[in-house]
Amino acid sequence: SQTIHQWPATLVQPVGSPLSLECTVEGTSNPNLYWYRQAAGRGLQLLFYSVGIGQISSEVPQNLSASRPQDRQFILSSKKLLLSDSGFYLCAWDQGSGAFFGQGTRLTVV
Amino acid sequence: KNEVEQSPQNLTAQEGEFITINCSYSVGISALHWLQQHPGGGIVSLFMLSSGKKKHGRLIATINIQEKHSSLHITASHPRDSAVYICAAPLQGAQKLVFGQGTRLTINP
Numbered sequence: 001s002q003t004i005h006q007w008p009a010t011l012v013q014p015v016g017s018p019l020s021l022e023c024t025v026e027g028t029s030n031p032n033l034y035w036y037r038q039a040a041g042r043g044l045q046l047l048f049y050s051v052g053i054g055q056i057s058s059e060v061p062q063n064l065s066a067s068r069p070q071d072r073q074f075i076l077s078s079k080k081l082l083l084s085d086s087g088f089y090l091c092a093w094d095q096g097s098g099a100f101f102g103q104g105t106r107l108t109v110v
Numbered sequence: 111k112n113e114v115e116q117s118p119q120n121l122t123a124q125e126g127e128f129i130t131i132n133c134s135y136s137v138g139i140s141a142l143h144w145l146q147q148h149p150g151g152g153i154v155s156l157f158m159l160s161s162g163k164k165k166h167g168r169l170i171a172t173i174n175i176q177e178k179h180s181s182l183h184i185t186a187s188h189p190r191d192s193a194v195y196i197c198a199a200p201l202q203g204a205q206k207l208v209f210g211q212g213t214r215l216t217i218n219p
Contacts, residue, residue, distance in 0.1 A: 032200075034207060038151075043211040044196070088151045094200055094207055099143050101153040 003027055006091045006102025013109055019064075019078040021105050023091030026072065031093040033074040035066055038088040050074060081109045113137050114199055116210035124218055129184040131213045133197035136178065140200055144171050144182045147194040147212070156182070156195075187217045 006023045013019060025031055032051055036044040046059045048066035056066050063082050067075045074091060086109045091102040114135045123129055133142065141160040147153045157164050157171040159180070164171050168187075173180040184191055197210040 032207075036209070044209040046208070049207075090151075090153065092153075092207065099145075099155055099158065099198065099200075099207060101145070101155065104151040104153070106151060 004091060004093060004100045004102045006105060008105060009103060010106045011108070013081050013107065015083055015109055016080045019076070019081050019085070019107070021076040021089055021091075021107075023074045023076075023102055024072055025093050025100070028093070028095055029071060031072070031095045033068065034092045034094075035074065035076045036090045036092065038090065040087070044090065048076070083109050085109050112208070112211065113201060114197060114208050114210040116197055116213050118213060119211060120214045120216075122216045122218065123187055125188055127187050127217075129187050129191070129215065129217075131182045131195050131197075131215070133180045133182070133210055134178060135180075135199055137201055142173055142180050143198045143207075144180075145196040145198060147196060149193075153196070184215075189217045189219050192216050 003026045034049045035047045037047050038044050047064060048056055048058055050056050050068045053068055053071055063085060064076060064078050086107055089105045089107060093100055117132045141158050143158050144156040145153050146156050156169060159171055159173050161175060168185045170183040180197060182195055192215055194212045194214050196212045198207050200207050
C-alpha cells in the first residue's frame with residue numbers, strides 16, 4: 001500500500017541551529033514530492049517540489065533547502081534557523097492516481 | 111491571485127445543517143482533491159475527482175469542468191466535522207499541487 005512517513009512530529013529548536021526534516025514514501029516509485037509550510041492561521045504554502053532524484057524546484061526564496069538523495073526520500077534542511085521558520089511543515093506526494101500527505105512536523109524556533 | 115480559490119474562508123453552522131464549500135480554479139487541471147485538516151495538523155484526503163460527483167457517507171464532492179468549479183457538501187453536519195477543508199489541484203503542464211486557502215468549518219452542537 002502507498003504510505004508516507006514524516007518525522008519528527010514536533011520539534012523545538014533554538015535560533016541559529018540546523019534543521020533536518022525527513023520524509024519517505026512507500027508503495028510507489030518516481031513520485032512527485034512536495035514540502036509545504038503552513039504558518040499560524042494561514043494556508044499551505046509550497047516550498048519545494050521534486051519530480052526526480054536530485055531535481056528540486058524552489059517556489060519561495062528563503063532560509064531553507066531541500067534534497068532528494070533517493071527516489072522515495074525528501075529532506076528539508078536549514079543551516080541556521082530563524083524565528084520566522086516556525087510553522088507546520090507538511091510533506092506530500094502525488095502521482096496522478098492520488099495525493100498523500102505526511103502527518104506533518106510542528107516546528108517551533110525559540 | 112491564486113490559481114485555486116476557496117470560499118468561504120470561515121463557516122460556522124449548527125449541527126444538522128447542510129454545508130457547502132466552494133472551490134474555483136483559473137487554469138487547466140487534471141483532477142481536484144478535497145482534503146480535511148484537523149486541529150492537530152494532520153491532513154486526510156477525502157476525494158479526488160476529475161468529473162461528475164463522488165459520495166462518501168455524508169460527504170459529496172462535485173466538479174464542473176466547463177465552469178472550473180467544484181463544491182464539497184456535508185449533509186447532516188456534526189460537530190466532529192469541524193476542521194479546515196482544503197481543495198488542491200495538480201495543474202496541467204505544471205508538476206505541482208496547488209492548494210486553496212482552506213475553509214475553516216465550525217459546527218456547533
